[in-house]
Amino acid sequence: xxxxxxxxxxKVAKRGQDVALRCDPISGHVSLFWYQQALGQGPEFLTYFQxxxxxxxxxxxxxxxxxxxxxxxxxxxKIQRTQQEDSAVYLCASSLGRGLTDTQYFGxxxxxxxL
Amino acid sequence: xQKVTQAQTEIxxxxxxxxxxxxxxxxxxxxYYLFWYKQPPSGELVFLIRRNSFDEQNxxxxxxxxxxxxxxxxxxxxxxxxxxxxxxxYFCALSVGWNRGGGNKLTFGTGTQLKVEL
Numbered sequence: 001x002x003x004x005x006x007x008x009x010x011k012v013a014k015r016g017q018d019v020a021l022r023c024d025p026i027s028g029h030v031s032l033f034w035y036q037q038a039l040g041q042g043p044e045f046l047t048y049f050q051x052x053x054x055x056x057x058x059x060x061x062x063x064x065x066x067x068x069x070x071x072x073x074x075x076x077x078k079i080q081r082t083q084q085e086d087s088a089v090y091l092c093a094s095s096l097g098r099g100l101t102d103t104q105y106f107g108x109x110x111x112x113x114x115l
Numbered sequence: 116x117q118k119v120t121q122a123q124t125e126i127x128x129x130x131x132x133x134x135x136x137x138x139x140x141x142x143x144x145x146x147y148y149l150f151w152y153k154q155p156p157s158g159e160l161v162f163l164i165r166r167n168s169f170d171e172q173n174x175x176x177x178x179x180x181x182x183x184x185x186x187x188x189x190x191x192x193x194x195x196x197x198x199x200x201x202x203x204x205y206f207c208a209l210s211v212g213w214n215r216g217g218g219n220k221l222t223f224g225t226g227t228q229l230k231v232e233l
Contacts, residue, residue, distance in 0.1 A: 033220060042119075042206050042223030043160070056220065089158065100148055100210060100219045101167075106160035 002026075004107035006092050012113045013082045021077045021110045025094030032075050033104060034067055035091040043091050049075060050098050082114045117142045119209050121224035128197050128231055136192045136227045138207030144168075149183065149190045150208040150221065160206070166190065197231045204228050 005024040013019050025032050031050055035043035036059075046065070048056040051072035060067070064083075069075040079086055089109040095102035118141040128134045140149065151163040164174065166183050174181050178195045194201055204226045210219040 031219075035221075040225070042208075042225050043221070044223070045220040048220055059220075091160065093160075095219075098219075100146070101165075102219060103150075103162050103165055104219075104221065105162065106152075108157065108159040111158075 004092055004094055004105055006090075006107040006110050008110060009108060010111050010113075012115065014115055015084060016081050018078065018080045019082055019112065021079075021090050021112070023075045023077070023092030023094075023107060025073065025075070025092070026096075026105060027073075029094035029096050029105075031095040031098050031102065031104075032069055033093040033095075034075070034077050035093065036061075037089040037091055037109070039088070046077070046090075079112075082112075084114050087112055087114045117144075117147075117209050117211055117222040119207050119222055119224035121205075121207055121227050123227045124225070125228040125230070128229070130199060130231055130233055131196050133193060133195050134197050134229065134231075136194075136205050136207075136229065138190045138192065138224060140188050140190065140207070140209045142209060142211050144211040147209060147211040148219070150210070151181070151190075151192050152206045152208060154204040154206060154226070156203070163192075194229075197229075199231050199233060202229060202231045 034046040037043040045059040049069040064080045066078045091109045093104040093106045095104045120139045147168045149166045152160040180193045182191045206226045208221040208223045
């Protein structure tokens, strides 16, 4: 595909349910990022992968959040025992390399609503 | 720690007016990059420009122009002759040095909602 894709686009979960959000980066992109965007706010960094290695997970808000990229391409963000404060848009971005000069390209996001 | 401030929450203009979106950043790093992204109602962040900390030359791309001033830690974005299609939320973002963990995670401002009306 031409760009970053994410699925599902919308997800409604009852509090306490587990959810899994998928990201398909641009083919060949080494770096993959997850961000969380609350309503009316800017995106906030969650975690970073370089190929299959998760090099930075400093932004994950709690141990209920888990991300993986086992084969260095598709990534999944999993949230266990969802809480209402987890309601947000989850954005995935990828970049070709791993350097400061690499531009991140974003997907359309998954809007998670926890009831 | 890094910080990006976009003090303008919402701006409304009439089509064909010029509009400037302000961005002020904070970092102790001497090597950093600044970005502007556009987020239309569809939600996808669209990359507009990247600027490194060593290049203060202003840039123009069509109706868009950017003014980078290190002395005031600002990276402002001007749209000339605005159009209805420019209506969106605009985010300024910062990435710094060589992140110890690798990668160049972005620190975003809170965004400015631009509404261009006929």
